[in-house]
Amino acid sequence: MEQSLILKQLSEAVAGGFNACDRMENGQLYMLVNGVPTLNKDWTIATVDILVSVPNTYPVGGLDAFYVDSALMLHNGQKHSRVQPAPNILGKSWGVVSWHYNKPWSFSDTFLTHIYHCQDFLRKGSRSN
Amino acid sequence: MIIRTSEIVWTQIDQILNRSFNQNKTLEWGIIGIVEKLCDEVLLIREVFPPTSQDLNQSEGGLVFLSPYIRRAQLYAQRQGKSGLTFFHTHPLADDHVSFSIFDDAQEPLLMKNLQEVWPGSEHISIVVGKNSHKGRVYLKGKQVQDLMKLYVIGRTIKVFSLLGNSAQVPMPSHIFDRAKEVTSAGALQILKDMKIAIIGAGGTGCLMVELLRRAGCGSLVLIDDDIVEDTNLNRLLFASSTDVEDKNKKVSVALRGNDQCALGNKLEIIDGNVTSSTVLHKLNGIDLLIGCIDKDYPRYVLNDFAVKYFVPYVDLGTEIGIAGNKLQTLDARVTYVYPGGPCLNCRGLIDHERIRLEGLEPQERRRHIGLGYCQDIDIKQPAVMELNMRATSFAALFIRHLVQPFLDQSGEMDFRESVTSMTFKKISFKKQELRCEICGYKKQ
Numbered sequence: 001m002e003q004s005l006i007l008k009q010l011s012e013a014v015a016g017g018f019n020a021c022d023r024m025e026n027g028q029l030y031m032l033v034n035g036v037p038t039l040n041k042d043w044t045i046a047t048v049d050i051l052v053s054v055p056n057t058y059p060v061g062g063l064d065a066f067y068v069d070s071a072l073m074l075h076n077g078q079k080h081s082r083v084q085p086a087p088n089i090l091g092k093s094w095g096v097v098s099w100h101y102n103k104p105w106s107f108s109d110t111f112l113t114h115i116y117h118c119q120d121f122l123r124k125g126s127r128s129n
Numbered sequence: 130m131i132i133r134t135s136e137i138v139w140t141q142i143d144q145i146l147n148r149s150f151n152q153n154k155t156l157e158w159g160i161i162g163i164v165e166k167l168c169d170e171v172l173l174i175r176e177v178f179p180p181t182s183q184d185l186n187q188s189e190g191g192l193v194f195l196s197p198y199i200r201r202a203q204l205y206a207q208r209q210g211k212s213g214l215t216f217f218h219t220h221p222l223a224d225d226h227v228s229f230s231i232f233d234d235a236q237e238p239l240l241m242k243n244l245q246e247v248w249p250g251s252e253h254i255s256i257v258v259g260k261n262s263h264k265g266r267v268y269l270k271g272k273q274v275q276d277l278m279k280l281y282v283i284g285r286t287i288k289v290f291s292l293l294g295n296s297a298q299v300p301m302p303s304h305i306f307d308r309a310k311e312v313t314s315a316g317a318l319q320i321l322k323d324m325k326i327a328i329i330g331a332g333g334t335g336c337l338m339v340e341l342l343r344r345a346g347c348g349s350l351v352l353i354d355d356d357i358v359e360d361t362n363l364n365r366l367l368f369a370s371s372t373d374v375e376d377k378n379k380k381v382s383v384a385l386r387g388n389d390q391c392a393l394g395n396k397l398e399i400i401d402g403n404v405t406s407s408t409v410l411h412k413l414n415g416i417d418l419l420i421g422c423i424d425k426d427y428p429r430y431v432l433n434d435f436a437v438k439y440f441v442p443y444v445d446l447g448t449e450i451g452i453a454g455n456k457l458q459t460l461d462a463r464v465t466y467v468y469p470g471g472p473c474l475n476c477r478g479l480i481d482h483e484r485i486r487l488e489g490l491e492p493q494e495r496r497r498h499i500g501l502g503y504c505q506d507i508d509i510k511q512p513a514v515m516e517l518n519m520r521a522t523s524f525a526a527l528f529i530r531h532l533v534q535p536f537l538d539q540s541g542e543m544d545f546r547e548s549v550t551s552m553t554f555k556k557i558s559f560k561k562q563e564l565r566c567e568i569c570g571y572k573k574q
Binding site for chain 2: 026027028053055056057058060061062063064065084087096098104105106107
């Protein structure tokens with residue numbers, strides 16, 4: 001994993017308007033993005049923190065799935081069916097979102113494009129299946 | 130110092146130069162190649178710049194590369210960030226012995242000096258070609274001139290040309306190899322003896338490859354692995370004992386001990402490391418043949434990428450024991466050959482990018498992702514037995530003999546699989562339909 005690439009892509013995400021930073025726990029690198037707009041009134045909160053695990057084989061091994069703050073709920077009081085409970089990471093409780101790509105990860109994908117991909121899930125609200 | 134090129138490039142060179150030996154036997158021919166310096170020991174010729182009818186002055190007195198031709202090639206190579214040019218020219222009357230002429234010795238240094246002045250830091254090669262001989266030298270930075278040793282042409286087979294001006298003089302091989310000379314003649318044996326072969330992975334297949342290659346006469350082996358011997362390895366790790374498990378010995382150290390015991394005269398260099406580290410990968414720069422004996426996709430990706438980029442022939446092997454429920458379904462052994470111009474492991478579908486992602490996650494994180502149910506469990510230790518490993522390595526070693534002295538049917542791509550459960554052995558045709566491979570650029574015809 002190239003540290004310079006990680007830093008470059010984090011900077012791009014920040015330049016794209018996201019509060020993104022890198023965090024490490026038990027040898028695993030994560031990208032933490034605070035306050036991502038949820039973009040859909042189905043959710044009870046307007047912004048949410050998301051967390052993405054970055055493989056040490058990145059960028060050949062791409063990004064997939066993500067964690068959301070466990071506070072993310074639908075207005076009907078339910079958790080989204082794609083969000084499953086996850087253990088604490090970085091001292092915080094998360095739900096893991098099973099939200100995958102239809103196409104293989106390519107070298108044109110970046111941290112920023114993955115945040116957009118995660119945001120697609122949020123934008124669809126209760127309709128994201 | 131050696132030169133490496135691909136069969137495709139060599140064919141282009143050969144088509145021009147052969148005119149001296151097949152057509153007008155007094156006319157000299159020449160062609161310029163583009164040089165890339167891989168390391169202090171290896172220069173690559175990745176492409177050539179064929180001459181047009183106005184690019185060469187061919188008189189009875191000798192051949193002159195005209196300056197517009199040289200300048201075009203130089204500007205092209207400079208723009209591409211290459212390190213220099215190669216000038217091939219023929220001596221039509223030379224056969225088994227060729228050397229630079231008085232004219233070459235007088236004019237060539239002036240040309241090279243001029244090139245190095247207009248292109249600072251560049252290094253250039255000159256190769257004179259006889260009917261059955263080649264001689265080469267390189268003009269290094271700092272005006273130093275060095276003789277070149279060999280030219281490796283990598284394709285469906287490996288051809289090696291001496292650049293010392295003579296047809297290769299082959300010494301009498303040791304009696305150790307008397308019983309193998311029908312499969313590997315003295316000439317082919319000399320190639321194996323001189324080649325530096327790296328085996329990546331010292332586990333179940335890697336330890337057997339070392340054994341087979343030293344007994345095939347390979348003179349210089351490099352073995353790379355960072356694992357220690359575990360008790361579950363003892364069913365298939367040659368020379369390993371329970372003491373190695375207790376002492377937490379490295380697999381490469383066990384292989385080195387075995388090699389020393391055999392005392393067959395070959396050299397085995399061990400590297401305690403992983404090819405996914407750039408420091409270790411850098412050590413492969415001077416390697417003539419790569420053999421992948423690994424069971425993970427990320428190092429396989431790294432090796433495949435390296436082989437494609439630097440025209441290094443790469444033999445990848447693997448075994449798989451397939452279980453469904455509690456029942457044994459398949460016992461497969463595979464050997465795949467990657468060479469410049471052919472499909473690589475990626476476009477053959479032998480590298481799984483989802484596995485590479487999972488291999489890169491820490492165990493706890495990996496289990497969470499596997500728990501999402503979208504991917505196979507790569508935490509499970511794959512079943513492995515020595516007998517199946519022997520089938521893959523045995524064929525790979527025979528295939529390596531074939532590379533230097535062909536005897537196999539060379540139609541189709543070089544991908545072989547044996548299914549032990551169905552008792553079949555076949556060449557696998559290239560199946561995956563892709564527009565163009567993003568790694569090797571291969572496109573199915």
